Amino acid sequence: MTTGERTLTASPGLKAWLMADAPESGWQAACGRAYRGWLSFAKNPLGLAGLAIVVLLLLCAAFAPWIASQDPTAQDLTIRLQPPTAMHWLGTDRMGRDTFANLIYGSRVTLYIVVLVLVISAPIGLLVGSTAGYLGGRTDQVLMRITDIFFSFPRLVLALAFVASLGPGLNNAIIAIAITAWPAYARVARAETLAVRKSDFISAVRTQGASNWRIIFRHVMPLSLPSVVVRATLDMAGVILTAAGLGFLGLGAQPPTPEWGAMISVGRENILDQWWVPAVPGMAIFIVSLGFNLLGDGLRDVLDPKLS
Amino acid sequence: MADTLTASRSAESSASLLHGARRLLLAGGGLLFSLFTTFFGLLVITFVIGRLMPVDPVLAAVGDRASLATYNQVKEAMGLNLPIWHQFLIYAWKVLHGDFGMSILTARPVLEDMQRVFPATAELATVGIIIGVVFGIPLGVWAAVYRNSLFDHVIRVLGLIGYSVPIFWLGIMGLLVFYLDLQWVGGPGRLDVYFDGEVPTVTGLILVDSILAGDWDVFNNALGHIILPASLLGYYSLAYICRMTRSLMLEQLNQEYLITARVKGVSERRVVWRHAFGNIQVPLITVVALAFANILEGSVLTETVFAWPGIGRYITTALLSADMNAVLGGTIVVGTVYIGMNLFSDLLYRIVDPRAR
Numbered sequence: 129m130t131t132g133e134r135t136l137t138a139s140p141g142l143k144a145w146l147m148a149d150a151p152e153s154g155w156q157a158a159c160g161r162a163y164r165g166w167l168s169f170a171k172n173p174l175g176l177a178g179l180a181i182v183v184l185l186l187l188c189a190a191f192a193p194w195i196a197s198q199d200p201t202a203q204d205l206t207i208r209l210q211p212p213t214a215m216h217w218l219g220t221d222r223m224g225r226d227t228f229a230n231l232i233y234g235s236r237v238t239l240y241i242v243v244l245v246l247v248i249s250a251p252i253g254l255l256v257g258s259t260a261g262y263l264g265g266r267t268d269q270v271l272m273r274i275t276d277i278f279f280s281f282p283r284l285v286l287a288l289a290f291v292a293s294l295g296p297g298l299n300n301a302i303i304a305i306a307i308t309a310w311p312a313y314a315r316v317a318r319a320e321t322l323a324v325r326k327s328d329f330i331s332a333v334r335t336q337g338a339s340n341w342r343i344i345f346r347h348v349m350p351l352s353l354p355s356v357v358v359r360a361t362l363d364m365a366g367v368i369l370t371a372a373g374l375g376f377l378g379l380g381a382q383p384p385t386p387e388w389g390a391m392i393s394v395g396r397e398n399i400l401d402q403w404w405v406p407a408v409p410g411m412a413i414f415i416v417s418l419g420f421n422l423l424g425d426g427l428r429d430v431l432d433p434k435l436s
Numbered sequence: 437m438a439d440t441l442t443a444s445r446s447a448e449s450s451a452s453l454l455h456g457a458r459r460l461l462l463a464g465g466g467l468l469f470s471l472f473t474t475f476f477g478l479l480v481i482t483f484v485i486g487r488l489m490p491v492d493p494v495l496a497a498v499g500d501r502a503s504l505a506t507y508n509q510v511k512e513a514m515g516l517n518l519p520i521w522h523q524f525l526i527y528a529w530k531v532l533h534g535d536f537g538m539s540i541l542t543a544r545p546v547l548e549d550m551q552r553v554f555p556a557t558a559e560l561a562t563v564g565i566i567i568g569v570v571f572g573i574p575l576g577v578w579a580a581v582y583r584n585s586l587f588d589h590v591i592r593v594l595g596l597i598g599y600s601v602p603i604f605w606l607g608i609m610g611l612l613v614f615y616l617d618l619q620w621v622g623g624p625g626r627l628d629v630y631f632d633g634e635v636p637t638v639t640g641l642i643l644v645d646s647i648l649a650g651d652w653d654v655f656n657n658a659l660g661h662i663i664l665p666a667s668l669l670g671y672y673s674l675a676y677i678c679r680m681t682r683s684l685m686l687e688q689l690n691q692e693y694l695i696t697a698r699v700k701g702v703s704e705r706r707v708v709w710r711h712a713f714g715n716i717q718v719p720l721i722t723v724v725a726l727a728f729a730n731i732l733e734g735s736v737l738t739e740t741v742f743a744w745p746g747i748g749r750y751i752t753t754a755l756l757s758a759d760m761n762a763v764l765g766g767t768i769v770v771g772t773v774y775i776g777m778n779l780f781s782d783l784l785y786r787i788v789d790p791r792a793r
């Protein structure tokens with residue numbers, strides 16, 4: 129326990145600087161705040177486990193060629209459907225491709241999906257929510273009505289319909305998921321905006337002649353960001369599961385892209401004798417989305433205690 | 437205590453009756469508006485999706501050897517030369533009259549297909565939600581009563597697993613273990629082949645139909661087939677129901693009226709189940725309604741894995757053959773049920789819970 133604590137806390141000098149009661153610069157105050165947040169996050173073992181899983185995913189994606197020595201797309205029909213061996217740690221699929229290499233490279237696809245969905249949907253949600261909350265009145269009513277409409281649809285079915293008309297493929301799947309993901313962020317951003325729109329500092333900026341857009345972009349949106357980040361982390365598991373579902377149906381990533389959902393779909397045909405072929409990628413999806421769920425839970429407890 | 441409560445309630449009731457009626461009207465009006473805009477949104481989105489297709493529907497109909505005159509004639513016949521808003525009105529008019537067009541795959545009107553496949557999904561989702569409620573609510577209550585105990589943590593982790601596991605994969609693994617290995621449950625589909633068509637279709641729900649026909653062999657067979665996919669969907673909803681029950685119960689367990697009840701010597705069991713649980717029943721109904729809507733969504737992938745001839749499998753099969761009428765028809769039906777469940781829970785909440793006014 130003590131060793132665990134020691135590794136999680138900073139060295140004495142740095143600690144004093146971080147925990148200073150009267151920080152000398154904004155930078156020091158920000159670091160101190162982050163450090164205190166980290167300390168309270170580190171008390172939550174489940175949250176730490178989630179963080180570890182997400183970090184592991186990042187490492188796998190970054191160092192994929194070094195971790196997996198085999199080429200994930202190389203086919204060799206003479207060694208198809210082999211059980212785990214020293215050469216192929218998790219065996220091979222029906223095209224003789226190395227499952228372990230596919231799994232490791234698949235982490236890149238998963239990360240690509242998660243990041244792109246976030247990059248597309250979070251700014252849209254943030255913009256819609258902040259604008260609705262700050263301007264209020266008719267704009268608010270119309271924007272939130274649109275948000276509600278998107279919110280009241282089944283997400284997977286809507287994504288399916290979009291992919292059906294855009295055509296199967298990884299990028300189209302990402303667009304479809306992003307279209308269904310933004311309303312949640314819009315709601316969170318609006319709630320945060322409503323809490324600050326009447327603050328003195330906003331009035332101060334306005335009396336200095338700042339335009340509405342400047343206030344929304346520079347003063348309101350940054351304050352909504354932490355809540356949107358928590359919400360997004362909690363959402364990532366759902367995004368991964370939806371993307372895997374689309375991949376499983378053959379509408380997401382196309383072969384030979386090593387996508388976990390598609391791997392399950394391929395392995396399913398050999399389930400009777402080679403059960404590990406679909407079992408392994410499913411475990412990977414499960415562990416990664418569990419990691420995001422645990423991390424999101426932990427973050428929510430730190431950043432937004434009122435929600436837990 | 438109970439007597440005085442009833443007395444004061446009856447005195448209040450006549451005064452609040454008028455107020456209550458007004459509230460009901462307002463809630464109803466808001467609901468109608470909400471229903472209207474949401475359904476309008478559903479129509480707009482499905483219309484846009486239908487127009488997004490990179491395939492030229494006219495070209496698909498006439499083939500690339502047709503002359504320009506034929507092309508234009510067909511385009512006019514399909515109404516594609518009209519302004520876009522006019523096309524939308526025609527589309528909305530048709531959908532409101534239940535005309536989703538013909539399915540390319542089954543060569544039948546999509547509406548007819550929907551009527552055929554919907555009962556299968558309804559049956560699966562209903563058994564699923566029953567499992568979710570029967571296990572989820574007691575587990576959630578106990579997790580709240582024994583909060584921060586080992587039991588609570590186990591329940592929390594079980595819930596998180598439910599949120600994190602890909603349901604189609606769980607289905608495949610479930611089939612592998614319980615059907616292929618242990619042979620405890622029936623395989624894919626709703627019935628074994630030799631039971632097909634044995635009982636007359638009355639409701640379309642095989643479990644109900646077989647009881648009506650008094651054919652217990654069919655009932656047992658159908659139960660064996662439905663139990664695994666329904667359990668998976670039930671587990672999926674259990675995670676949500678359990679979590680919400682726990683947090684609703686925690687809110688109640690901190691209230692002072694429970695201390696009063698305990699001081700008066702009410703048994704702990706009665707305090708938990710009668711007093712605290714009694715007060716969360718209304719929000720719980722809305723939770724269950726939302727869980728049911730989510731199960732409908734989860735059934736899309738589950739039905740694909742279990743070859744369950746319901747609406748989810750219908751949509752995915754249509755998707756793979758680019759049968760857009762069928763896909764959009766299915767989306768509208770699932771979306772409408774989903775919207776209905778959402779609004780139902782919303783309305784219930786507004787009427788019964790005075791704090792949500």
